[in-house]
Amino acid sequence: MTFYDRADELDALDTAFESPGHDFHVVYGRRRVGKTELLKEFCDDRPHIYFLAAQEAEDRQREKFVEKVADYFDDRVPRIDGWDEALDYLGDKLATERLVVVIDEFPYLVDENDSLPSYLQSFVDEQLQDTDSMLVLCGSSVSTMESEVLGHESPLYGRRTRQIDVQPFSFQQARDVIAYDIEDAIRSFAVTGGTPMYLTLFDYDRSLDENIRTQILSPTAVLYNEPEFLLRTELRKPARYMSILEAVATGHTTPNEIAGTTGIDSGPLSKYLQTLRRLRLIDRDVPVTASAKQSKRSRYRVADEFLRFWFRFVEPNRSSIEEAPEIVYDGTIEPNLPDHVATTFEDICLEGVWEAIRRSELGPYAEVGRWWYGEDEIDIVGLAPDDDRILLAECKWTTEPVGHSLVSSLRDKADRVRWGSPTRDEEFALFSRSGFVEGLADDLNDNWSLFSPEDLKNLFAAEK
Missing domain, CATH: 3.40.1350.10 (Trna Endonuclease; Chain: A, domain 1)
Structure with missing residues (x-):
């Protein structure tokens, strides 16, 4: 896959690694935004250990981590009984060689053992800081990364040397990917937004309507169920959150309008909205002349163009798409797409x-x-x-x-x-x-x- 942009993020990582002393970086951001590709690009020509955590039992996670370390150093895999011993083993190895250690999807490890940040605190304080190596913790669960790694209550608070909050591409950045003329590029961006994965799924040698039909409206396409998958990975009961996102995407933007459309009372609704904001799935706007904290004139909007498109056109028409996607496109999407694009154009x-x-x-x-x-x-x-x-x-x-x-x-x-x-x-x-x-x-x-x-x-x- 072609690697696009992220020059500022790469420069920050490059500068840190080339500087003397240890580094402890935290890289986080929404799913599909390109964090893993960024770190792989950075590690490509450097000595590194890259460990991708998975949703599995703690013992197996720890075994795989130790195996990765042992494999890099061509060492016999030691018997390890806890994360403190696993990190001690890594620390002993870093004393002999300078390298980058990336732990990706770190929240999966915390889910299995919430004491892991404490073990990492000891590792950073007692072993990493005496090396010239770099530790990178990466995660897609923004709430976990902000609370368990960056938050004031975290044992790791104050230890990081830098953090990178990886954002979706702006339209200007996405133009490197969208190989349409400017007007069609704006229309296309209104469908994919700036999420790198979604941008690169489109074939820009084909028309926008062809891409929508094949990459979104086909029940076998990755993007057909993508928003539902994202919500299920973040939330145990996503149904109400999906109804809120659909309400906002279809033009119900004030708390009263959202409550009226979804049937959710204002008290619980406020908590749901806060959660969706924390997950970066919606944004809250107030008039630019008003105080963001004090203004009562709030409006909400779906924070991602693809999610806005999906919840406006796909989710309400799932049954029809299963039976006749062409009719949904011709009768619902195509005539209403200009109105959808107009918001993106703003x-x-x-x-x-x-x-x-x-x-x-x-x-x-x-x-x-x-x-x-x-x-x-x-x-x-x-x-x-x-x-x-x-x-x-x-x-x-x-x-x-x-x-x-x-x-x-x-x-x-x-x-x-x-x-x-x-x-x-x-x-x-x-x-x-x-x-x-x-x-x-x-x-x-x-x-x-x-x-x-x-x-x-x-x-x-x-x-x-």
């Missing part, structure tokens, strides 16, 4: 705003996000408190060019955004899938910026 435009800020094509802004109040909404608002300046932008994924009516609408809504002083500076931007009516740019002053998909393509490509 996120990509938000990414474009940050890139334009970095390149000084827009003014500097400290915060950028969505804004709404009552019936009014603005897709993107940027705040520059020190300069008393505000950015207001709209994003339109329509088949018609944007014209003067959107300009007037945005100006009117700008007056209703209560932020800054009455004399604040205002900057405007429009993003349009189908470009702009002739003469619009000439009718606007220098406070306005217009971006077509081709402009976004050039903006993202300029960084490379």
